[in-house]
Amino acid sequence: MKVRVIRIQNLNSLRGELMELRLDAPPLEGAGVFLICGPTGSGKSTLLDAMTLALYGRAARYGAAQPTEMMSRHTAESLAEVEFEAGGRQLRATWRLRRARGRADGNLQNAKRQLADVETGEVLAERADEVSRWVEELTGLDLARFLKSVLLAQGDFAAFLKAKPAERADLLERVTGTAIYSDLSRLAHEICGEKAAEVQGEKVRLGALECWSDEERQQREQMLAGQLESLNQAEKAAEKAQAAWREATQLREAREQWLRRSEQREVRRRERVEMDATLARLSEEHRAAGRGMEEAELAYAEREPIWQEAAQVEERLAEMERQLRREREDFRQSKAEEQQVRQQASLEESRLKEVQALAAKGADWLAAHAGDAALDGRIKAARIALKAWREADAEERELQRRRVEGEESAEKIAQLEEECGRLQAAQEELQSQRQRAIQAAAAAAEKVVAQRELVARARAVASYEEVRETLQDGEPCPLCGAEEHPFCTAEGAPEQRQLETALQLLKRWEVEDAKTRRADAESLQALARGETALTAVRHQRDEAKKQRAKSRPPEAEAMQAAAEAVRRCALAFSTALEGRSDGETAWSDLAVADHALEESDARARAYAEQRQRAAERQTELAQRSGVVTVFQEKLVRLSQRLKDIEEQGRQRAQRVTEQEARRRALLGEATLAEDRETHRCRRQQARDTAEKAAQQLQRTQNQRQSVESALHQLTEQMAELEQKLADRPVVTIEDERAAEAAAKVAARQVQELAQQLGALRREVEADGERRARAKAARESLDGAEAELRRWDRLRELIGSADGAKFSRFAQSLTLKQLIRLANDHLRTLAPRYRLKAQEGADLDLSIVDLYQAAVERPMESLSGGESFLASLALALGLSELASRHHPIESLFIDEGFGTLDGETLEIAITALENLRSRGKMIGLISHVEPLRERLRAQVRVLREGGGESRIEVAG
Template sequence: MKILALRLAQLASLPGPVELDFSAEPLNDAGLFAITGPTGSGKSTLLDALCLALFGNTPRLRNAPGRESPITDIDGSELQTADPRTLLRRGASSGYAEVDFIGRDGQRYRARWAVRRARNRADGKLQAVEQSLSNLDEERLLTAQKREFAELLPRYLGLSFDQFTRAVLLAQSEFAAFLKADDNERAELLEKLTDTHEYSQISAAAYKRASAARDEVKRLEGQLDDDLPADEATRQQFDNELQQAEQQLAASHRQAQQLDDEQRWLEQDRQQQAGVDEASERQSQAHNDWHALEDNRRDDAWLTLLAPQRDLLRRHDELQRRVPEQRDQLACVHKQSEQAATALQQAESDEHQAQQQLSHHQQSLDKSRPAIAAARELSTALAAQQHRLATLKEERDQRQRQLAELNEQHQQCRSRYQQHLQQRDARQAELAAWLEPGQAVDAARQQTQQQWEQSSQHVLSLTQLAQHWQSFSEASERHRQLQQRLTRASEEHQQCLELGKTARLRLDDANTALEHVRQFVHRQQAARSESIIELRAALSAEVPCPVCGSLDHPWHDSPPATPEAAQLAASQAEEQRQLDDAQRAVDSAREERDQLLGRYQALDAQLKEDHTTLRNIEQQREHAQQQLQAHDLHHQLQEVAEGERSRWLQRQRLLSEQQRQQADERRQALDRAQRALAPLADVLGEDERELERFSTRDQGLNEELQRLTQQLSPLTQRTDELRQQLTAQLGDHHSADDWQQHLEQQRDQTLQQRDLARQTLGEARQQQQRLVQQQQHDQQRLDALEKEQRELCQRIEQWRAKHPELTDDNLARLLDVDDSAHRALQQRIADTRSRLQAAEVSLDERRQQWLKARAIRFPETSSEALLSREQQHQVEQLQTTLDERQAQLKPELDAAQSRRDAAWHAVKDDDRRRQRMAEGRERLDAARAQHQRWARISDLIGSSDGKAFRRIAQAWNLERLIEEANHHLAGLSRRYRLIRGGSALGLQIIDRDLADERRSVHSLSGGESFLVSLAMALGLASLASGELAIESLFIDEGFGSLDPQSLAMAMEALDGLQAQGRRVGVISHVQEMHERIPVQIRVLPAGNGESRVEVAT
């Protein structure tokens, strides 16, 4: 990977456009170049533009705060501090950054990042960023989509953003801190440099998993202790009581079943009677509907007779309308033909007149051509003269501006000189003000330092005392609050336990009711089964029924009639409703029970946790009280009332802080005054020399301005003469071209008019021919329609003569009925006939079914008397007797059911407890196994802060980094080699010039530290880039703090990098480096927050 060129505009302090071509001289042959300029001029903006073009982000913005610190844009909208669009220069409407590079495949690519404001206005809203990637060798745009750009660029460049900032942009300050750090700090720095945070996360996660598994084991053990089943003797007693209660309940159910069968027959009889009444009403309604359709049936007969003549009559009506329309159309065409003949004569006259005007304008143009040529020559001469005059005026104005700027700078220099004089006098007076009479500066500084240290120590002591007091107060308050919460939680815990027992009983009752409904529905379905006849036939006396278990079989000899479909559907719907109601009751009771159980478990766990927290808080309060009593100032605090202690501590700390601040202010004032006096003498001398240079330049500019003013007078006179001659030649025209253009426009307009007249003439001739043909065609069509109309009239008169009873009104009404309406009428008649037949059949079937059912129930009664009023009164007496017997049986059945339910609940509750105990033991065994597994893992790599596994993993990363760093260190200086030593993440240096003596990294000089830091930075770059060859490096830090000898070693190291075939760019403020690096990219301030960039050698 190699950077070929960098271009940017309107970014930060660089308005641009700026172009740095590393493939052109002098940068092409420069293996080492410097980026120089004052602080804040925009040197780092060049590297920001490099990252923007490639990745749309910069290292500085990546570390900026996010949503916590928005900034306001020029249009009032808010931008995040980390938004790259904030790099757009203030007042600019658009900006961009562009990089050409050689990718991992050897081809040349161009990456571009651009941003603009709405409508390209400086006050417009910032728009979305635009990014594009192009292949320069193939001249092909690869993408202009931001998301696709982020996927393609690392593929062609070979580096991600993090890898690029570690492999191409080297920040040595991190490695200087890395060398001098302890193991914990070195692990954190190495984790940051190698971007391997996952090892700390794995360590912390393993610790959390082990803690969670341990808590789960404790929770399950507590649950088993709170839910024990009954012993064996109690369980045997529950089983015996349940067996006796079920026997009593079965006997009561058999009696109730007999009454239910009698009730079902009575209900079926009422339903059959209602069915007969309903069928009779439907039969009467069907008769009425059939008689109401008498007129419709008569119309259906006429429509059937009229169907063969319908098309003939419709065609006759259509001809009655079309013949008059055809006559009107023929008259209209005749009138249009006469108008077309008149238009043809007018078009021939217009064409002749246009041809004459065209000839006249062409002659005028030919006569004016010589005069136009002469005017054009005068215009050329005048333009040349005006250009010379404008050039001299611009040069004169430029000299005037330069003179004004020079005068302003001269005045500014004088102001700075006076200001520096005043600053020197003020600093001398300020220094004297802080000294006592006859006191030396060093003595005053030492005295102030002692006062500051004493005040700081007193502030620290008061801060510790306040912390101990606050810890004791907070622990006491938490202890009081937690005791109150424990009291409330215990009451709620007991209340939840009582509600849970009640909910469990309701759930058991609902399950029992659901089972009874299911059994009842099953018996009802069995009674309606298709095989019920075979089952009844197989019944024997004293043998229980296989469906209901009864020993009495009343329907063995006289079975009930099978209900028809409507009654069957109603019965099934009622049974399903009862099942749904019972199921909903069970679900509601179970949901209530589960909610209370969850609440009970949560309260139980909360109580245990609160008790543990209470013990911890008591220990914390006791510890805080011991620390408070052991403090030196405790006796002074005890003398203050308890309510006033916080305010007393605050006043004491404020007083000590004021004393320390006063001492610190005096010490800083002494330092500022001494530091400010030193450079003022040199500044004053430089100001005097600059004033002399301004005076010399002022004199030269005045002489140059006088010379230009003398040359302007003759040029202005000659220009006016040429302008007068040209005005006389042109007359009313502005220029020769305007004159010629005016004549040519007149000719062209006349030519267009002539062509338009010819076109109009041709169209008029075509229109006349078309209308003549149309007139002939319309006459033929009219003759044919009149002939057809006469023939149809004869045929219709013959058919009407055969049917004189069909009047004209009826015929017109019947013709308005279309085929679909006729078919609908026929369908309506057929449907009414079918309903009448079906109603009569249904009435007969239902009466026969009712007679058959009553004949089976009352076999001694004749068929005629079965449906009489006397028989109906007998049926009603049966219902009254049945209601009395059911009312007597219900209390006995409810009492038996209650005894059985109580015994069943006791057995089922014990079964559930036993089941929960077995399941709880399985879950506890699984939780213990899980805890053992995670405990072993946590013992190896787990820790709450992630340090355990981080140290293990970063030790391996340190080995890789040392290996790569030693490879680069051998090329920079063969004297040193890095090794691990002293601790798991310790670093030592082997000095080969001292017989391979091991040295501490803290013993390295500034230059040696620079070499080692640079080698480690290059090693990390190799790790980040993998197998990719990096030919471009940029070093942004590390040179300002080096002494001359160390700086010489650093320059030798940079020369070594250059010799390895790398192009290295160095950002530095050190003047010695500027002198030793011939090729420089200079960023020079131009005032008003702007800088310009130039390449110098």
Template sequence: MKILALRLSQLASLPGPVELDFTAAPLADAGLFAITGPTGAGKSTLLDALCLALFGNTPRLRHAPGRDSHLEDLDGSRIATADPRSLLRRGAASGYAEVDFIGRDARRYRARWAVRRARDKADGKLQAVEQSLTDLDDERLLTAQKREFAELIPERLGLSFEQFTRAVLLAQSEFAAFLKADDNARSDLLEKLTNTQEYSRISVESYARAKEARDAVARQQALLAEDAPSDDSARQAMEQELAEAEGELDTCQRQMKALDEEAQWLAQDAQWRQRCEQADASLVEAEAQWEALSEQRRECEMLERVAPWRPQLLRQRSLSRQLPDQRQQLEQAKSALAQARTALEQQHQQTSRRRQTLEDSEQALEQARPAIAQAREIASELKGREQQHRQLEDEHQKRKRQREDLDGQQRALAERHRRHLEQRDAATRTLSRHLGQHQQVATARAEAQQHLEHAGHRLLALSELEQRWRLLRQLDEQQHRLDAERSRDSAQRDELLDQGKQARARLDHATAEHEQLTRFIQRARATRSDSVADMRATLEPDTACPVCGSHEHPWRDSPPATPEATQLAAQIALEDDQLAESESRLGELREQRDALFGRFQALKASVEQAETSLLALEPRRNEAQAGLEEAQARLDDPALAEQWRALDADARQAWLTEHSEKARQRQQQARERLQALDDAERQLAPLAEAIEEDERERQALALRAANFDEELKRLDDQRPELTRSIDEHRRRLAEALGDDRSADAWLERLEAQVRQARQDHEQARQAHDQAQRQVLSLTQRIEHEGKALSVLEDEKTRLDAELERWRNEHPDITDGDLERLLDQADDALKALRARLDGAREACQTARTSRDERRQGWRAWRARHLPEQDPQTLLDEATQRQLDARQADLDARREANRPRLEAAQQRRDGALHAVRDDDRRRQRQRDGLEALERARDEHHRWGRIAELIGAADGKTFRRIAQAWNLERLIDEANVHLAGLSRRYRLVRGGSPLGLLVIDQDVADERRSVHSLSGGETFLVSLAMALGLASLASGELAIESLFIDEGFGSLDPQSLALAMDALDGLQAQGRRVGVISHVQEMHERIPVQIQVHPAGNGESRVALSD
């Protein structure tokens, strides 16, 4: 992973646009560069833009207050202080941050973060953030959606936000945060950096599984207690009740079955009667339909008589309609023949006229050809003269334009010559002004150089004095702070000591109670076990018990009552809950004790560290005081030194600032005077050369102007004669052409006349031929249609005679009947016959069905009413007897139905009670098995949770992250060996605690809180670099940005830190640091300088 470029606009104090291209010089060639500028200029804003473009957040905003803290925006709305949109520069309508980088797949990408206000107005409401990711190799937009962007960035970059801020960007205040964090914070950070959150989830899940298993045991015990089955006596009573109810129900059901069988016979008899009535109705309907078809029967009879003569009748009717049309067509053809003959004669005359016109046009063309050739010769000569005239005019205009251009060059040269003279005079006056009282430039330059060196020496002395003074003030402040911390930590240590004693007392008390409860439950369970009952039966009076050793055995002959299985299970569950609650309380007290002990150890180490730091600070303060006195002695002006000694501590900083600024002003004035002398000398030399060059160019332009004037005069002399010749040729050509535009147009007009005459003649000839063909065609048509008409008339006469005889034989068929019969389709007779046959067959079928059904009904009643006379079986009297029988049957069934329902309900109630008791008994057996399984599950998950379980996941997380901490310590010690060989990190003090081994003091182990400021920085830097290596994993990271002050380092430690940065550079990383230390600025030539420009704005510039 490598950062290629950073771009931003309108963020915080940087209005921009700002572009830092790490692939172009000077940044491309610099493995180490510095970001410099005064405090608040906007150096950290560059790194904020880097994080914004990639992740939409910054390390500084991550620690800002959450939703409860708000800012008022320009439009009056409120935004959270942690909202990245608050970085948009005040008064700006939009802003963005953009980063080009090489991802883990070696492809180039561009990540962009942008925010704007509504309507692109500076007072508009802030809009939602826009984020996009582009593949630069394919020039393809991968996404412009925030959710997809958040998923793609870690995948393409290879780092999450937490990993990026530990592996690539080391932000302010983050160096010592991990070093001095407690175990929980340290394990949380390691978990995020190594993406090992699964261990916390496993810890939480094991705790939840154990709790769920414990709750399952309690639920199962409650279910067993709530759903107990009935006893044996109640069960026997339920079974007896069921037997009696089933006997009563059987008697009622047999009575109801006999009544139902009789009712079924009567219902079937009613069905027979209904079918017979339906058959009678069907027969009446079929006979009525047959009578309604009388007219159709007459129609069928006539169709049968007409059928043999149907073709002849249809042909006669067709000929009667066809002959008039045929005669009319023959007359129309004769009329068209007369018209065609007249048209043929007219076309013959038209063809003769067109032939004569063609001959006249061809003769006119041949006569005009000599005159056309002469006109072409005149036109060719005229074209040549006009071409010469155009060339002459073009040449004249060209020479005229060149002469005008030459005049312009002469005027421009005169103006330039004047400016050169004025510049020479101004440079001469400037040089004289800067010389002052000196006559020579060298003397004036030497004096200015002397002033510059004197101002530089004074500025250097004041800078050193200011640095020494600040160092002494910092050491004094550090001494006061350490005193306050030592007092505060001592008070907290004493308070924690008291709390620890109280926690120890509570833990001892809880341990005693837990042991007592455990012994009590064990004795109670031993009393209930089956083996105890067997052993109790073998006890003898005055003989020691093999278990407890007692000679008295009160339970041998009268043992305690054994509870039922349900009660026993409930008792066991209650005991398990009591043990679990006691163990949980014991664990919580142990954790409280351990936490208090850890805090006590940390505060003890902090107090020791403060005391050690105070002892180590005194020599440094003495050394700083001596350095301050040396800096005072190096002041070049005794008056200044005396002023400094007379000032109090509060006024010295203002005095240093004032005199440093005066020294800088004198230095700048000397530089400006030297620069002015050099500029004036550099300006005079080229001006003299330019004036001489102007004179040479002026003479050359004058010679060219004389040549152009002679050429223009020669061209003006040739123009009159050429114009007269052109006018004479135009007159002769106009006389030859007449009304035509040209000889070609004249020839084209005559040839067009010939072509038109030839075309007209051809059209007339084709029309004449067409008229001849039409006359012949009509003659043949008339002959053919006359013969066809004669044949049809003969056929019509024959058919009329034959059909007249048939009509005489069938006088009852009228003309109307005949027309109607002929209009019907050919299959009408067949359809009508089928309809009549169907109606006849329906009558027969209905009659047969009626007879069969009445016979069947009579046979049905004869089988079930054998005492009845067969002749009267279907009489009305018999039917009335059966109706009375049906009414009596209905009354008896209604009377028996309540008794049957009551017996059914009694049987169902008894059966439900027995089955419900069976289900309870089965559920009790299943519940005991489920309870045993739940206890096994609780035992298994309880053991796991005891080892790694925790509601917040910290138990297993600490175990897992201890291994990651070992890896981190190994990585950090590699970097620490290059920074300071005195110290080495180890794990100790707590599961995730850190200690420092001081190899200069016999490998003494010290708390990290005992390190001084410079030592803390070096160890923190090594830890940060180790975290970067751990977070990156197998990913090759080629860019590193460090935003941390180096001012707390002494010169030796600063040199070690610089060597470490050079080592990172040598490993192929591009390292950027933000620092105010002048020594680092001098050792790092390539710098990104952030200069305040006033009004809260800053400008970014590159310096190499």
């Protein structure tokens, strides 16, 4: 067995994530000897407990106690798993413990165990007892032997060395597993007692058997022979009476049978006469049926040509029917198509009429509003004129605004009486306004010229109306050359009147514009005068400033003169504004003209829309007219096709009628299949009739032959019965009953004698059985006494009530073997010493000091280090002894290496390392510092906070 991997989770102080210790991977794999080290209580021994948990479900240190206490506190799951090699297989043993619901405060569940093949993944066992059994079978080690061959504890062997012989026997028995010898010793003692009890029991059973004496048995046998002879005689008499009864019964039954056969023969004779008559009638019917069958066959053969012709007729009729169906389907589809086309044509005609109605209504409307056609050009010209007037009006309003600003400036100039400095600003403002007024007047003049041109064009457009009145249908227009004049009527009188009103307003506007221009000119003149006055005021102000120093009155006069000049300028502005008021009336009339133009524009748009719709309707009319024409042409073609189909149908129906007449002439009203079936049935019926007649004739002939045979048989039977009854008395029923009674009496006598004989025979047989049992009992007693003597001898050799006799003998042999194996290791560990069993003492050990002339010394004379080496040699020897049938390749020693000095420790370690050549890997559990320095391959159990530890591998 070789341990490869150990996995631990939440066992004692090894708490937290799953910890894995791989002994099959560097640095431990090639070390030979490695150290398991760590502080006291850190969890070193927990590694060993995990191995026994996984393999045997028990913790090494807990003994028979439950291992559940090994679960780390405040955890919900624990795991111990070992991968090992045994029997050429790599196996994995798992022990797992969980709490309910995966909570740390849950109840503990039953531990789960499993054994699986690592390479194939096959689960070999899952029940706890099965896992232990598999492990024992594969490794050859139960838990006790595992603890003494794989896990070696130093304390056990120190006790072994220092124990007394009786205590050493118990220790050796537990260590080597030799308890079986004590059991054998006790068992030999117990079985010897049991054998003695068996001998006494056999004697009691033999004494309980009572057998007859030889004289009594001979007398009983003679009585049995006499009874047997009487029984034989009675049986013979009974057989004679039984034979007489049987003979009487047979004679009576034979007489009765002869009478029954006679009656049956008469019945058969009458049946034979009747059957002869029936045979004659059936023969005639058979001949008639034959003639009918021949006639039916002939009639069937004569119908065959008719059926061939009828088949051809029906084929032609079927083809005509298929053609008729196709033509009907074609007619139906054409009819449906015609109906659909008619519906579509009707729908298109309805839509055409609707479009025509709409087109007529649109034409009427266009005719009624023909005058609106020319509104578009006149409206455009009027709009251009109105736009120009509006622009002029806007400029005029700007000029008015500027005039208002001029008045405000005049007021400001008036205020220059108190503030001469403001007069300069007012004067500059007036100049600026004057310049703008001049520019506005020029722009207004230009716009009036433009409006005059527009009015001239409007007049030219109006002159078109005079030309339109001279147009005639069919003659070209002198302006556009068109021969159609849809808008030559004078229906546009209202629009003409509106245009004339606009023109009149335009004329008035021109007059008012002239007035405005004159007023503007006067305003400009007034502005010039005001500017002159302002210049004078400035001059007077300057003069006043010059004279201010000389006298105050001249300055007052200058200020008064300036004020007068300002008033004159304001008066000039007022005159200009009064002239402009006359133009306001013209502007109100212009608003009326603008409203009239908007109405004309709306009517022109309506006319254009109606004209567009009329054109669209004309296009739609042309399209729908074409569609209706197409539908009408299609209807004509469909109608002609329907007529053709109807004509073809009438012709084909005539041909069908002719063929059906021919078929009726051939077959009548029946179809070909019906006529063929009718004649076939007639022929078959004739055949069946002939066959039935032949069968009935044959049956009757067979029955006639059977009757004849029965008559012959009855005659023979009657002859035999007559021969049997010849020369025999007539036996009545009373004779038969008397014979029966005599036979029954004889049978009762035989039965009584047989019962007496059976009782006597059973007594003799019972005595024989008792004699046989007594013989067997004597033989059994002899055998039991011989067995008792053998077990008594064995008890004398090895047996004892406490089992010590044979156990001591076996343990002495085992101890000698153990000492031999231990001395092999002691030669390396301590060459000075050898272990030896003391002669003449049970299980007592001594030490041989080779350095002191091989003197024997008691074990107590060894020092602590020497005792440890001797104990280690015994431990290694015991491991070999326990694993003699199953090699142990992994060894874990929990020894006290602290008792050794440096040199001895080096020798011990070297000796353990040499075991590597035997294929062993040894793990030492110790916290001795020199070992940590000596062994580089280490498994360190490091203590962390909170009572937890972790595993670290170092190489």
